[in-house]
Amino acid sequence: MAKVLVLDKIAKSYGKIVKTQVLHGISFDVEEGSFTAIIGQSGSGKSTLMNIIGTLDRPDEGNVSIYGKNTKDMDKKALAELRNETIGFIFQHHYLLPEFTALENILMPYRIKHTKVPQAVMDYALELIELVGLTHVKDNLATEMSGGQQQRTAIARALMNKPKLILADEPTGSLDSDTTEQVYSLLRKINKTYNTTFLVITHDKVVAQQTDRMIEIKDGKIELDVTLD
Amino acid sequence: MFSFRVALRFLASNKLQTLLIVLGIAVGVSVQVFIGSLIQGLQNSLIDSTIGSSSHITVTSSERNETVADDASFFSTLQGFDERIVVVSKTVDGSGSMTTDTYTDPVVIRGFEFAQANTIYGFDDKLIDGALPVGAGEMMLGKDLVDETGLSLGDTVSVFIPETSETHTVLLVGVFDFRVTSINKSWFVMDLGGAKSVLSSPGLSSYEIQITDVFASDALAASLRNNIGNDFAVTEWQSANQELLSGLEGQSISSLMIQIFVMVSVVLGISSVLAITVLQKSKQLGILKAMGTNDAQASKIFLFEGFLLGIFGAVIGVLLGLLLAVMFTVFAVNPDGTPVVALYINPAFIAMSASIAVFASLVAAFLPARRSAKLDVIEVIRNG
Numbered sequence: 001m002a003k004v005l006v007l008d009k010i011a012k013s014y015g016k017i018v019k020t021q022v023l024h025g026i027s028f029d030v031e032e033g034s035f036t037a038i039i040g041q042s043g044s045g046k047s048t049l050m051n052i053i054g055t056l057d058r059p060d061e062g063n064v065s066i067y068g069k070n071t072k073d074m075d076k077k078a079l080a081e082l083r084n085e086t087i088g089f090i091f092q093h094h095y096l097l098p099e100f101t102a103l104e105n106i107l108m109p110y111r112i113k114h115t116k117v118p119q120a121v122m123d124y125a126l127e128l129i130e131l132v133g134l135t136h137v138k139d140n141l142a143t144e145m146s147g148g149q150q151q152r153t154a155i156a157r158a159l160m161n162k163p164k165l166i167l168a169d170e171p172t173g174s175l176d177s178d179t180t181e182q183v184y185s186l187l188r189k190i191n192k193t194y195n196t197t198f199l200v201i202t203h204d205k206v207v208a209q210q211t212d213r214m215i216e217i218k219d220g221k222i223e224l225d226v227t228l229d
Numbered sequence: 230m231f232s233f234r235v236a237l238r239f240l241a242s243n244k245l246q247t248l249l250i251v252l253g254i255a256v257g258v259s260v261q262v263f264i265g266s267l268i269q270g271l272q273n274s275l276i277d278s279t280i281g282s283s284s285h286i287t288v289t290s291s292e293r294n295e296t297v298a299d300d301a302s303f304f305s306t307l308q309g310f311d312e313r314i315v316v317v318s319k320t321v322d323g324s325g326s327m328t329t330d331t332y333t334d335p336v337v338i339r340g341f342e343f344a345q346a347n348t349i350y351g352f353d354d355k356l357i358d359g360a361l362p363v364g365a366g367e368m369m370l371g372k373d374l375v376d377e378t379g380l381s382l383g384d385t386v387s388v389f390i391p392e393t394s395e396t397h398t399v400l401l402v403g404v405f406d407f408r409v410t411s412i413n414k415s416w417f418v419m420d421l422g423g424a425k426s427v428l429s430s431p432g433l434s435s436y437e438i439q440i441t442d443v444f445a446s447d448a449l450a451a452s453l454r455n456n457i458g459n460d461f462a463v464t465e466w467q468s469a470n471q472e473l474l475s476g477l478e479g480q481s482i483s484s485l486m487i488q489i490f491v492m493v494s495v496v497l498g499i500s501s502v503l504a505i506t507v508l509q510k511s512k513q514l515g516i517l518k519a520m521g522t523n524d525a526q527a528s529k530i531f532l533f534e535g536f537l538l539g540i541f542g543a544v545i546g547v548l549l550g551l552l553l554a555v556m557f558t559v560f561a562v563n564p565d566g567t568p569v570v571a572l573y574i575n576p577a578f579i580a581m582s583a584s585i586a587v588f589a590s591l592v593a594a595f596l597p598a599r600r601s602a603k604l605d606v607i608e609v610i611r612n613g
């Protein structure tokens with residue numbers, strides 16, 4: 001199977017005067033269509049790693065290759081385009097644009113590249129909003145939705161451009177266990193239907209055990225990397 | 230266009246702030262429009278009262294007190310000399326003293342061909358009673374002289390010409406009002422033939438010329454001098470009114486200074502508010518960039534904001550400025566109801582003020598736009 005992602009000895013430290021190394025040479029590959037959970041204690045470096053994988057941050061050392069392209073050699077504009085077309089983000093804090101409605105937020109990744117929204121695309125956006133169960137609040141501003149609704153909107157938005165790779169940082173962080181269950185079965189369904197690759201950070205071991213593969217990070221190193229069935 | 234949509238929404242979702250900036254620009258533009266129209270109106274009326282009823286370029290004999298020949302071919306040479314020449318008018322001038330039953334007054338006898346002279350002096354409009362004089366037996370006088378002497382239409386006066394020691398009897402057929410006392414008191418106006426015969430002058434005192442672009446008088450006079458030979462002297466209004474012209478220039482410069490300072494303060498205002506907006510929207514910009522908005526698009530959001538603010542501000546400002554102008558002409562009036570200063574509404578000037586405001590707003594948006602482009606996604610995502 002094709003490699004979506006190849007991480008090669010990723011290292012990252014913070015601080016200019018006193019350097020704290022957060023990631024110590026992390027390497028792993030991710031195959032197309034897989035659903036991988038990343039677990040680890042708070043402060044272990046999961047979000048830092050995720051931001052580097054998503055090209056939002058650059059590693060101090062090592063390479064990130066996405067679909068065989070080494071992101072080190074790409075300029076900011078090319079990276080922006082890569083993110084727009086290939087990667088869908090679901091952030092730890094949900095990050096909707098408060099000036100826009102749920103539907104408009106979901107359409108945003110498409111609008112960055114296209115002036116007009118054809119009917120088929122609009123239908124797809126409505127399908128996504130139905131999928132996350134928010135049709136009744138689709139015209140609400142982001143500020144007029146509950147935390148869980150905002151999180152689900154962010155999930156729908158991540159799917160908008162049919163990205164090959166979805167990076168999710170605790171997508172169910174602020175949801176109750178029933179809704180968490182629903183969201184994961186939704187992500188799973190998308191994973192199966194569109195063969196989308198998922199990389200999901202979670203605290204929840206129960207959730208992690210239901211995925212294809214579980215990587216545990218500890219003190220900036222890979223502690224455990226198991227394939228589940 | 231993506232950046233435009235986002236700009237529009239950002240502005241719409243922060244209505245109070247948007248309104249305040251738009252008002253700031255609008256006030257700046259309205260001051261410009263109003264002051265500009267006022268100063269231009271002032272200058273126009275000054276120029277008009279200086280040369281509105283007089284010759285722009287005058288051709289006389291180069292010898293003092295000599296006449297020039299009344300020459301039809303020279304007349305048509307002058308007429309065809311330059312397309313900016315509106316009219317050439319022949320005049321004969323001389324002095325005399327006018328005697329009625331009770332008074333004797335010195336007068337300036339002036340003879341015109343009214344067909345041409347009308348363009349320069351507007352006799353048709355200034356005639357307030359009677360008719361224009363025809364031939365050696367008729368003349369018209371100014372309102373002030375008629376009032377002082379108590380003459381009325383149909384009265385005859387004697388006019389003594391010192392040069393020839395002749396006395397002529399002439400009928401008062403018209404009364405004019407130039408709204409200038411010195412003219413109203415001294416001019417004794419006849420038609421050209423009549424004045425020639427009363428003054429016993431076969432020649433002309435001058436050819437008077439009116440032109441379209443009054444400020445071209447010096448250049449045109451210079452080229453006339455070079456072309457019509459040494460027998461003639463050419464004078465023009467600008468060299469005779471240096472003081473007025475430098476006054477006007479000073480006025481223009483101070484008006485320009487006011488306008489520049491107004492624009493500078495508008496630019497600074499917009500720029501600082503937009504810079505704050507970039508900070509306010511940094512979370513949004515971060516998420517947009519994470520989703521693949523590139524730096525150029527991110528900076529365009531703020532350029533569009535500046536542009537939109539400029540457009541709205543300019544439109545409202547022009548309307549406000551015109552409103553101010555109208556109120557000024559309605560409320561600042563002379564006792565007779567005419568405005569103190571007739572404002573000059575110049576569409577080209579207003580369009581220019583508006584475009585400068587839009588341009589200035591774009592310039593003001595430039596720094597915020599750069600900040601927006603430079604904003605680092607990871608800072609925002611991490612600190613969320």
Ligand SMILES: Nc1ncnc2c1ncn2[C@@H]1O[C@H](COP(=O)(O)OP(=O)(O)OP(=O)(O)O)[C@@H](O)[C@H]1O
Pocket residue numbers: 014015022040041042043044045046047048049092611
């Ligand atoms: N900008 C920064 N400057 C300095 N240190 C930082 C910065 N960002 C993160 N860190 C440190 O890097 C380490 C990893 O942080 P990171 O956010 O990746 O953890 P995490 O695994 O996502 O934790 P959590 O589960 O709580 O979200 C932490 O010790 C944190 O203090």
Ligand SMILES: [Mg+2]
Pocket residue numbers: 046047048092169
């Ligand atoms: Mg984290």
